[in-house]
Amino acid sequence: MANIAMQRIRREFKEVVRSDEQSIKLELQEDNVLSLTGYITGPEKTPYEGGRFHVQITIPETYPFNPPIVKFTTKLWHPNISSQTGVICLDILKDQWAAAMTLRIVLLSLQALLSAAEPDDPQDAVVANQYKTKHSLFQQTARFWAQTFAGAPGPLNPDFQKKIDKFLEVAPRADRHTAIQQLSNFDWNIDKAIEDVYKSD
């Protein structure tokens, strides 16, 4: 049965290559048809604009009867995507999957998810809470993450930079990723972020 999966992926792959869309891209990982990398660019007028996000796509043996397993490998700050693991909460990747959907549709849906989050059905509760209660801080944080991890253009928020440097001074064993994750989790309140690091030590 893996036969159907392989045949379909080959056909879909051609479709994406031929379609020549700029905002999404699909690549094979080491000639293994059942494991692919997708790229999407952040949609315009969102904090993700100009960023390039990688997703890892694993095709199950039972594809297309079951959905592909997709997760972000680029870190990003979004209510429906885990800021720690990149796991995505999207209905078409779960029970709303239909065999007529394609990897191209999945990538376009992820792009749409970046423009329109669903904070009421969150994957990352901390991000969703910030999205709902401190929306402008959420946008600044998402922008900062896109610039830091996905290469989005523009000057980095100097206030955030300062706080990261200060965090690293106080907790020298932490790396920059941890600092950003920790500060974002605590709405950039440096005291709480540091306190939490020492609590979990």
Next chain:
Amino acid sequence: MDSALEIASDDDRRSCWVCFATDEDDLEASWVEPCKCKGTTKWVHQQCLQRWIDEKQRVNHTQRVNCPQCNTEYLIFFPKFGPFVYVLDLVDRLLYRVSPLLTAAVVLGSVYWSALTYGGITILLVSGQNEGVRIIEQADPIFLSVTLPTIPVMLIVIKMVPWDNYLLKLWWRHASRLPDMRGLCSSLRGELPGNTFVEPPETVNRLLDRTLLNDSYSATRVFVSALMLPAVGALVGRTCFSGVRTPLQRTLLGCFSFIMVKGVFKIYLRRKQVLRQLKRKVLNYGDDINEDEELALYGEDED
């Protein structure tokens, strides 16, 4: 949709929305247009669609399946069975329904039969072989079929009354208030709460409850000791009360004395266990327990 799929929208070159193969890829396959969809999701292979339906019906294989795009329900046609297969199918389904009931009936029947047999054996044990056979033969069979199985049930129900626990608690509560009692049970002297200990009563109650809870709720223990009682009673009666004339009286005396003796030992043991809990002590780190102390802690029962 782009190039490859766009071509598929005209009926001449169909494309399956499951495997994406076109007419050219597979000339043999049979096609179906099962819903209102037009364009790329109009055509699907019969085989592919059936596999999709199987996937959707994995949990419940009678569930209806709709087209994921246009939500039309798929109509699935099953060819009719011939009369012989129809009957076989009917019988098959009937057996499937009936077998859980039959299993339950067999289990219940076995339990009833075991209880009945146990009741009969108990009568023989308690009233002696000859008398027992006479009773059973004279009694109305219907009466026996109801009363015999209730014998083990009654034994278990009676066994579930924790009379020894009540006695133990009563003893504990009143022991300190009755100075005379201490003279009687001299071995326990000095261990009574309120005398040597200044233990808060909740601690005593908590330990008491914990110790008692353990055995009063052991179902297997209740079951075994309730069902063993007639046999043990008969044995005790035969060995200790051989002077008594009728086997019935002998066995009843045996049962009663066995229960009493066992109860006294049990109450004594439980009381000692609770006292031991009350006297336990956590050691300082690094302290070895010396023998004197060990004696002082645990050695009080060497009476």
